[in-house]
Amino acid sequence: MKKRLAPPPITLLDKYVGDDFHPLYSTTVRVSGGEAAHGRASGIARSDDGNLELALRLPSALGGPGGGTNPEQLFAAGFAACFHGALNLLATRAGIALEDATVDAAVTFGRDPVDGLYTLMAEIRIDLPRVPRATAEELIRNTERICPYAKMARQGIVCVVALVR
Structure with missing residues (x-):
C-alpha cells in the first residue's frame, strides 16, 4: 500500500531567531x-x-x-504552490478547514517603462470556498507576510550573479 502524502508540520511557522540567514533547503x-x-x-x-x-x-x-x-509559467507555479502551502499552514494552525482552496498565480512578462527593457508583474487570486470573507481576508493578509514568494515580490531578493569560468 502506498504511503499517503501528508502536509508539512505547522512547526514550520515557528519563528527563527538568529543574526544570519539560516538555510533549510537548496x-x-x-x-x-x-x-x-x-x-x-x-x-x-x-x-x-x-x-x-x-x-x-x-x-x-x-x-x-x-x-x-516557459520561465513565467515556472515562476507562477512556484508562487502559487508556495502561497497555497503557507495559506494551508496558517489555516491549520488557526483551526480553519480549507476545503477545495485554490491559488492562481498570473505572471505577465512585459516592457518596463523605467528602463525600456523587461519586467514581470504577478497577480495572485485565492478562492476559499466556505470560509467567511473576513476570515479569508485575514488569512490571506497573514499569508502574504510569511510566503517567501510574496515577500520576494514585495521586498526583492538577495541575488548573486557570478561567472563560473
Missing part, C-alpha cells in the same frame, strides 16, 4: 540552450536531483513555437 536547476542554443527558446531545464526535466519553449505570444513551458 536546489539547483541547470538550463542548457538546446537546438537554438537559447535557453528560453529551446532549452532544457534539469534539477540537480533529477525530479524536474522539461523542455523550455518561447510562447507563441512572443513569436515562438510554444509546445513547452
Whole structure:
C-alpha cells in the first residue's frame, strides 16, 4: 500500500531567531540552450536531483513555437504552490478547514517603462470556498507576510550573479 502524502508540520511557522540567514533547503536547476542554443527558446531545464526535466519553449505570444513551458509559467507555479502551502499552514494552525482552496498565480512578462527593457508583474487570486470573507481576508493578509514568494515580490531578493569560468 502506498504511503499517503501528508502536509508539512505547522512547526514550520515557528519563528527563527538568529543574526544570519539560516538555510533549510537548496536546489539547483541547470538550463542548457538546446537546438537554438537559447535557453528560453529551446532549452532544457534539469534539477540537480533529477525530479524536474522539461523542455523550455518561447510562447507563441512572443513569436515562438510554444509546445513547452516557459520561465513565467515556472515562476507562477512556484508562487502559487508556495502561497497555497503557507495559506494551508496558517489555516491549520488557526483551526480553519480549507476545503477545495485554490491559488492562481498570473505572471505577465512585459516592457518596463523605467528602463525600456523587461519586467514581470504577478497577480495572485485565492478562492476559499466556505470560509467567511473576513476570515479569508485575514488569512490571506497573514499569508502574504510569511510566503517567501510574496515577500520576494514585495521586498526583492538577495541575488548573486557570478561567472563560473
